[in-house]
Amino acid sequence: xxxxxxxxxxxxxxxxxxxxxxxxxxxxxxxxxxxxxxxxxxxxxxxxxxxxxxxxxxxxxxxxxxxxxxxxxxxxxxxxxxxxxxxxxxxxxxxxxxxxxxxxxxx
Amino acid sequence: xxxxxxxxxxxxxxxxxxxxxxxxxxxxxxxxxxxxxxxxxxxxxxxxxxxxxxxxxxxxxxxxxxxxxxxxxxxxxxxxxxxxxxxxxxxxxxxxxxxxxxxxxxxxxxxxxxxxxxx
Numbered sequence: 001x002x003x004x005x006x007x008x009x010x011x012x013x014x015x016x017x018x019x020x021x022x023x024x025x026x027x028x029x030x031x032x033x034x035x036x037x038x039x040x041x042x043x044x045x046x047x048x049x050x051x052x053x054x055x056x057x058x059x060x061x062x063x064x065x066x067x068x069x070x071x072x073x074x075x076x077x078x079x080x081x082x083x084x085x086x087x088x089x090x091x092x093x094x095x096x097x098x099x100x101x102x103x104x105x106x107x
Numbered sequence: 108x109x110x111x112x113x114x115x116x117x118x119x120x121x122x123x124x125x126x127x128x129x130x131x132x133x134x135x136x137x138x139x140x141x142x143x144x145x146x147x148x149x150x151x152x153x154x155x156x157x158x159x160x161x162x163x164x165x166x167x168x169x170x171x172x173x174x175x176x177x178x179x180x181x182x183x184x185x186x187x188x189x190x191x192x193x194x195x196x197x198x199x200x201x202x203x204x205x206x207x208x209x210x211x212x213x214x215x216x217x218x219x220x221x222x223x224x225x226x
Contacts, residue, residue, distance in 0.1 A: 034212050036151075043200055043216035044151065050210045087151055091212055094164045096141070096153035 002027045002090050006099025012107045019075040023088035023099045028069070032092035035064060035073045038101075039084045047086075048073060080106065108132040108215040110201050115220030118191055126220050128184040128201030136179035139204035141213055142186045144197035144222075152197075155186065156204070169195075191224045198222075 003026035013019055023033065031051035036044035046055045048064035051071055061076045075082055083106055088099040114126040128140070142154040155175040156164045163175050174187040184201050198219040205214030 032210060034210075036213075043218055044213075045216075046212060046214050049207045049212045049214075053208060053210075055207075055214075089151075089213070091210065094156065095166050096156075098151040098153070101150045 001095055002097050004088055004090055004097050004099040010103040012105050013078055014107050017078045019078055021073045021086055021102045023071045025069045029090045029092035033071045034089045036087045037084050110217035112201055112217045112220035115222050117223045119226050120224055124188045126186040126199055130182045135182040140184045141202045143200045146197045193224050196224045
């Protein structure tokens with residue numbers, strides 16, 4: 001199975017901060033990587049797919065990038081509505097595997 | 108696009124439960140569908156997938172105990188959970204496998220159904 005190692009597990013951030021979350025894949029997954037945002041008591045929401053593609057309706061302050069087996073989600077100029085938990089997901093092969101999650105909280 | 112899960116509840120270890128996911132707002136029969144679960148306070152675990160042609164794939168942790176199925180006439184996805192264990196306690200989400208520029212991604216999720224396995 002492909003292991004997705006996500007870091008950090010939590011971040012305490014301020015409004016306007018630039019935030020970067022990373023997932024490292026244990027095997028080659030190409031660009032088969034998605035990012036999801038989950039708010040408390042809500043279901044996950046697709047933010048980025050194909051490592052770098054912004055889902056329709058997602059604010060342009062969100063972006064995705066890849067460097068080798070490391071995949072990053074960056075939020076430029078964090079807004080209060082961006083708090084929550086972010087997960088990566090590899091959709092290269094089965095079983096699908098998620099990163100452990102990153103909890104973003106305001107300081 | 109709307110996905111609504113139902114059928115969750117409290118069940119004893121070793122017993123069975125059947126979850127449903129009612130789909131609307133899209134041509135259900137044309138899409139593969141996933142079940143994903145989230146244990147209390149934990150991350151997301153993929154459970155099973157069924158293609159539009161009803162081919163299936165399962166996570167090792169549930170293989171032989173859970174069965175994913177679909178009824179396209181009813182626009183409904185199912186997950187039959189047998190021989191339940193305490194570690195199956197989780198919120199169970201259904202999600203659509205949507206196509207995005209060469210990629211199949213989980214692009215729409217239901218609100219989740221809570222399953223608690225306890226004596």
